[in-house]
Amino acid sequence: MEVAQPYLQDGLEEDWKREIKEKKRRRNWKERLICLILRMRRSGRYSEDDGREEEEDEDDNDNEDKKQEDELKGDGMKELEIDLQVETKVDRDENVIIKQWKERHEEKDKTDAKRKHLKQKTDRYNTPGSPKSQEEELNDGRENLLHQQEDSTDDEDIGVRCSTEDDAESVGENVVKVYTKDNYPTNIFQTLTEFRDSCFLTDLTLSTEDGDPILSAQGHGRTTFCxxxxxxxxxxxLVRDTLKQRDKAKSGEGDRREVAGDETDPEIQSWSLSLGPDLSLAGLQAVLEFAYSGDVVGLNGGMVAQVRAAAHALGVPRVLEFCDRESQQKISSKNRNNQVEGMKNHAADQMESSLRAINELRLGKVGCDVLLEAVGASVPAHRIILAASSDYFLGMFTHGMKESRQSTVVLPFLLASELEALIGCSYSGDLPLSWEGVFEITGLSLQLQYQPALSLCLNFLQNEINPNTCLDVASFAKAYDMEQLLKLADDFALRQFQWVSRTTKFRCLPAxxxxxxxxxxxxxxxxxLVVFKAVVAWIQYKPKKRSKLAKQLMRTIHFPLMTFKEFEEVQATNIWAEHKLVALYEKVLEDFCSNATAPLSQCRVYFPKDTLVLVGGDQISEDFSSRRTSRELWFGNSLRNHTGIVKSVEWRRLGEMPEPSxxxxEIAVLNGQLYIIGGRKYYGRDDILNSAYRYDPLGSGWERLSDMREQRCCFSVVVLGEMLYAIGGDSNPGCLESVECYCPANNSWxxxxxxxxxxxxxxxxxxxKQIFICGGFGRGYQCWASMSLYHPERGSSGLSDMSRPRAHHCMEALGGHLYVAGGVTTDDGDIMATINQLACEAYNPAANCWTAFEALxxxxVGAGSTVMEGRFYVLGGSSHKDDSDTxxxxxxDPALQHWENMGVMPGLNTDIRAAILCLPPQLRS
Structure with a gap:
């Protein structure tokens, strides 16, 4: 990972040459900014006057520019002290970011000839292409960054820059993951087809041998195939070999006369190719459509010969193979239609093969019509692929800009390594990413409007975010005005605060x-105590200035909610040794003692992002004489921390399901809607249900769905793809082995x-994307310890058994494992007798093994369960020993490896079901 650099204090020196050597792959922001500015100055598109600094003499500026340019291009850098100020503005029309800068330098003493230090107080994310920085938003009235105090960054929202090598290593900065864009070959060939139909960047015209244009078979006014x-x-x-010959002719290695059918100057991009006079237009058009779609449409017995002739003339083996198969098979019209449909299903594979072939052309520098000169190297490419991937290059090559007529395009503000990564993504849909350089690649994707790479970068930032990187992601998102990514990063930091607060980057947060x-x-x-430790660590990172904020920060801590043991840790903290904080300590102590005896009314309220919903259930009366069933829906509006480890859930009533209770x-959530399926309405033989309902929380409405084929209770429902699967269960005849699939699109089972x-x-x-089934009772009320993998088309396959049999238990997927808790198990003295099961275990699919974790x-027994924010919830149920309700x-919490008591249930609690649902904001406060 390319770690953010800490702000360098006065007197701190670094060996600049050693830093460059150790971080060869790292972006030299100063060099890139100056190169960009110099280029803009030469083109007359840059002015240094920003209304903040006094206008300097023009000749002095020119001399300074020349001096800086010489320094950047030299073998080494002279001894400098640079104070760099960057202020960005957005040119919305041209997408050009003009950065204004000022630097000054002076000669150092000869004894310091080999050393220099860099004092930079700008956000690492103030790159070309970024909008107004966070620093500018929060310090809009300040005149000059250069005159601020050395530690003024404490109060400026300019992004997190602090990091250590330990932080970087802990997140595996060098671990590269290849992200792939789904259906990329299909998408890019659709774009290429649109470009061809609009004659964008078409460079090859096919004509007959005598030079007459090939007229379109449809007669739509199109006179040539471009x-x-x-x-x-x-x-x-044929086209590939011709391109190779043209490339040799351009480089002087070959003779233009050797280029068959080439009637244009090799320096001109557009060219034509003469084909044989015996080709049919329909056959040729079929081959061309195959090139852009991977499919041959409308192929029949009469067309095979024409398509084969065109494929032979152009040298297209893939189409020839298809024609050979068509000729050899004497099949009926119905089977032929099925074969054509099969060819359509393989069209995506054909386009993927074609895209790989185009990438091989690029790697071999065949037919590359543009050379992109970036910092460090030149990158050859095809204009059409660049334009199909990037709006920046599309505008450059199709809107009359001078670059559209140049074979070489100079991009002095881009690093060749990063540009090569983006171009490689254009040709494959794959992008290798790591935390070492993902921010640079993302910023460059934004600047060049590289949509395929940008979407992959954003996926990486969202999927791989962790406590060590979330603050960097938040700063980056703020700098580039990416609200959704900023919300995600802030949300992660808040919900993983206990771990985020332990990182060095947390201590560099603005106040x-x-x-x-x-x-x-x-x-x-x-x-x-977690909040207190975080505040103390933040203050002690720069105590001289931050101690002034201690009083304001301590107000955010609810000291009365601490236990005496926790407050002893507060008292033992060395922060109180500072004389200025003695009065604050007395106030904290008074706050803790004044409410220590009756803190029941005080709590810290926490609103989860999504909502835990409870559905149905039953309950035994206090005298064990009767039971009642429920139609109620409840949701947990907030979680509340009381004194010490005491916690509770604030439950609110959501409504009622349709009759019966x-x-x-079983319940499931698909596309934000809640499905309620099957179950019992009471304990009679005919009380098992097969009905199903769907609840839309946004419309607050219920919809009756088609009934299941069989009545089921004590079964399981899972969501796989866009389908619901009802698995096994009890019915009137007994246990079921059947599985039903519900299709919401057809409302059918x-x-x-x-x-x-x-x-x-x-x-x-x-x-x-795999269905795992564990435990349960079989016929004869035998309890099983089995774990199996179920496929809707292939059935079940066995996996490692649990350590003990288990039924009426909970299982949830969390962190790549399956956690199992609760239920009943067999009695060691009587395998047909069941007892409560308190032991818990987790299954690792990769190792096909079970591991025990803390017992309940x-x-x-018969509890509801779900996973919310990385924690495994088990709700309600009963005790098999005495039938009492739990x-x-x-x-x-897998991180703490401990069960927490979260309070009590709101209503009926046995044989209840739970799920996570996104409720409308008006229901929560």
Whole structure:
């Protein structure tokens, strides 16, 4: 990872040459900015007057520019002290970012001849192409960055720049992951087809041998076939060989007369190719359509010969192979249609092969019609591929700019290594990314409007974000005005605050940003001591200035919610040794003691991003004489931290499901809608349900769906793709091995491949697009320890068993593992008898093994479960020993490896079901 550099204090020196040597791949921002400015000055598009600095003499500026240019281009750099100020503005029309800068230098003593130090107080993300910086937004009235105090960055929202080598190593900065854009070959060939139809950058005209234009078979006024030579060269050996000959002629290695059919000057980009007179227009057009779509449309017996002739003339083996298969197979019209449909299904594979072939042309420098000169190297490419990937290059090559007529385009503000990565993505849809350079690649993608690479970069930033990088992501998103990414990064920092606050980058947070985090209702902490330690670490990083903010920061900590043991740690902190903070300590102590006896009314309120919803259930009466079932829906509006480890959920009533009330049912969430399926309405033989409903939280409406084919209770429902699968369960005849699939688009149920044995009281979950099923009762009420992998078309395959049999339990996917808790197990003395199961274990699919984790403190049989914000929730249920209800909610945090008591259930709690649902804001406050 290219770590952010800390602000260098006065008197701190670094060996600039050693830094360049150690970080060869790192971007030299100063060099790039100066190169860009010098280029803009020469073109007359830059003015130094920004209204802040006094206008300097023009001759002095010219001399200074020349001197800086000589220094940048020299073998070494002279001894300098640079104070660099950057202020960015956005040229919306031309997408040109003009950066204004000022620098000064003076000669150092001869004894310091080999050393220099850099004092830079601008955001690392103030790159060409970035909008107004965060510093400018928060310090709009300040005249000059150069005159601020050395530690003024504490109060400026200019991004997190602090890092250490330990931080970088902890997140695996050099670990490269290749991100791939889905359906990229299909998408780029669709764009190329649109370019061809609009005659954008078409450089090859096909004509007959005698020079007459080939008239279009449709007669739509199109008199020639104009195509892109790289696209046709990907399938045609004739075009590919001709391009190679043209390249040799241009370089002086070959003779222009050796270029067959070439009737143009080699220096001119557009060229023509003469073909044989016996080619049919329909056959030729079919081959050209194959080049752009990977498909041969309308091929029949009469067309095969014409297509083969055109493919032979152009040297297209893939089309010839298809024609050979068509000729050899004597098939019916119906089968032929099926074969053509099969060819369409393989069109994507054909386009992928063509894109690989175009990339091979680039790597071999065949047909490359533009050379991009960047800092460090020159990169050859095809204009049409660049234009199809980047709006920047599309505008450059198609809107009459001078670069559209140049074979070499100079990009002095770009590094060749980064440009090569983007261009490679254009030809493959793949982009290798790591934290070492993802911000630079993302910024460059924004600047060049490189949509394929940009989407992959954003996916990387969202998927790979971690406590060590979230603050960098937030600063980057703020600098580039990317609201959605900024919200995601801030949200991650708040919900992983306990780990984020331990990083060095956290200590470099601006004060305003820190206060915003500490006052947020999205701040997720296990105790107030976490907040206190974070505040102390932040203050002690720069105590001289930050101690002034201690009082304001301490107000965000709820000291009365601490236990005496936690407050002892507060007292033992050496921050109170400072004389100026003695009065503050007395106020903190008074605050803790005044409410220590009755803090019940005080708590820290935390609003989860998504909402935990409870559906249905039943409950036994206090005298065990009767049970009642529920139609209620509840949701957890907020989580509340009380004194010490005491926590609770604020439950609110969401509404009621349609009749009848039910328990032992199943629920699922698909596309933001809640599905309620099957279950029981009471305990009679005929009380098992097959009905299904769908709830839309945005419209607050219920919809009755088609009934399942079979009545089911004590079963499992999973979501795979866009389908719902109801697996096993109890029914009137007994246990079921059948599996039903629900298609929301058709509102219909259909049977899938059955299980290898009947199951009820089991649990099923999806992990990595695979369905896992564990435990449950079989026929004869035998409890199983099995774990299996189920495929809707192939059925079940066995995996490693659990350590003990288990049924009526909970299983959830979390962090690449499957966590199992609660339920019942067999009695060691009587395998047909069941007892409460408190032991818990987790399954690792990669190793196909089970590992035990902390046992539950109380029984949870028939409980609801879900995963919210990386924690495993088990809600309600009962005890098999005495049939008493378990009204408690427990939460397991894999990071802490501990179960937490989260309070009690709001209503009925046995055989209940839970899910995570996004509710409209008006329901929450």
């Amino acid at each position: 195509v892109h030579s790289p696209v046709l060269a990907a399938i045609s050996s 305003k940003k820190l206060l915003k985090y500490l006052n947020s209702h999205s701040l997720c902490i296990s105790s107030e 039910r328990f032992s049912h 259909s049977f899938s491949c059955p299980l290898d044995m009947a199951l009820t009281g089991h649990s099923a979950k999806v992990l990595d 403190p109380v029984p949870h 009204r408690m909610v427990h939460r397991y």
